[in-house]
Amino acid sequence: MSLPTVERETRPSPIWSVIWLHGLGADGNDFAPIVPELVDPAWPGIRFVFPHAPVRPVTVNNGMPMRAWYDIKGLAIADKQDVEGIRASIADVEALIAREEERGVPASRVVLAGFSQGGAMALSAGLRHRESLAGILVLSAYLPLHETIEAERSGANHATPIFWGHGSADPIVPMALGEQSRQALETLGHRIDWHSYPMGHQVSLAEIADVRAWLTERFADA
Template identity: 50%
Template sequence: MALLPFVDVKPNGPVKAAVVWLHGLGDSGHGFAPIVPELRLPMDAGIRFLFPHAPERPVTVNGGMRMRAWYDIKTMDLSNRADEAGVRESAVAVQQLLDKLISEGLSSEQIVLAGFSQGGVIALHLLARLPYKLAGVMALSTYMCAPDKLAAEATSANKATPVFIGHGSQDPVVPMAAGQQAFHALKNLGFNVSWHDYRMEHSVCAQEVADISSFLQRRLMTMKES
């Protein structure tokens, strides 16, 4: 499998850590790249941001139109929304990118995996199944694929890894209840999840950006002290 292409936003100095951030349906890696300066990270943070592009595929609920998508959506019914085979295929591709960062010299514990909407589905899928420990995971305005298989497939590698779950209380695309379901599924299995909700729709807001910045600084700049 070829490595996923990505938008690469490098820090002004040496790379000390990395964030791999997965976009939502129909977007691309360029969609979230402008958030980096908005995070107002310290100049010496040394955090490299990678924003992969999902492959293009037909999306059933959009009349079979081809667009960038981590998986097909065959129905808007949340219990069957994520095409499980597509989720697993994309999870393999994203793990390949994580593996490459590790092979280039970063520890897995210097990497945060983030995802918005469809991208968050992939991030949560990998959180529970990766064989190595990450610095943190951020799941934004998202839900979980195959929660009924979580207990059987979960590894212990990221049980203690801090997980930031953020959602808009007025989200018309992914109802907040779906994010809460993912939160509780992980919490009930002993994962280290924290819940954050905001008065917004299917998006990010200024307060969430500030909270994300704090999370990244805690996980990637103060790890040796924490």
């Protein structure tokens, strides 16, 4: 059963899908308002899918239940990784991709996107997906389960374009952690379009403009 979602279609019968995963403690409504700012009128019809992560206790927030793709167990975001939670959310993302395919949008026209913990999941699920995706959009995030990515990644997404934006003053996901993840993937041969911005753990207008340009290239590829 797929996760509940908030959806926005830019025109009837969309032929592309962008599955956008929110950050820790937010929900699918968090990025839905970005659609009017982001969309270029020249783009083909797109379905934006903003799923709600499951509610689970989060250790670093005193065990308070909130929407999260996985538990954060250590003060540093990448410490003591919740392997079981990450793998369960990878399965949830796989189900969302399958639902888009059932609705007539092939994986090759699906972009996986996410902010913070959602960006970590977009990377984790996208690189393991067995069919080629149109792109992976990573905002203020890092690569969890990095120890197993070389063995578990799918050849189908070895050349998939990856946009990665990060704030130079990010106090939640330090840019150094993002850079380490980027370098690890580049060492494995992945192509990453890296952008840094003078900001904290957020999204800026300059970043939205860069994302729009990158998505325009993806939609022109098909």
